[in-house]
Amino acid sequence: MSEHYEKHADAVSNAFVQLLDDHVREGISEAQRQQLAMLIEAAISTAVFEQLEHAADQADALVQQIRQHAEKYDKGADYPA
Numbered sequence: 001m002s003e004h005y006e007k008h009a010d011a012v013s014n015a016f017v018q019l020l021d022d023h024v025r026e027g028i029s030e031a032q033r034q035q036l037a038m039l040i041e042a043a044i045s046t047a048v049f050e051q052l053e054h055a056a057d058q059a060d061a062l063v064q065q066i067r068q069h070a071e072k073y074d075k076g077a078d079y080p081a
Helices: 002-019 020-025 030-074
Strands: none
Touching: 002 030
């Protein structure tokens, strides 16, 4: 999936550079454009990781809730409707 992020980061950095005035664009080296793409890729990766972590936390909470309901049901307690 990193290749996907890399391609997207390149596209974003290229789009940004195209927004710049010609004289500014000419002052940006290929190495600087690649650094920008790397920063964008890192930001994408971090955002995706944070969302995956959040989803995992939600799944864990749901598992705990299901387990608690199953334990109550198994003990013969009133199961909430």
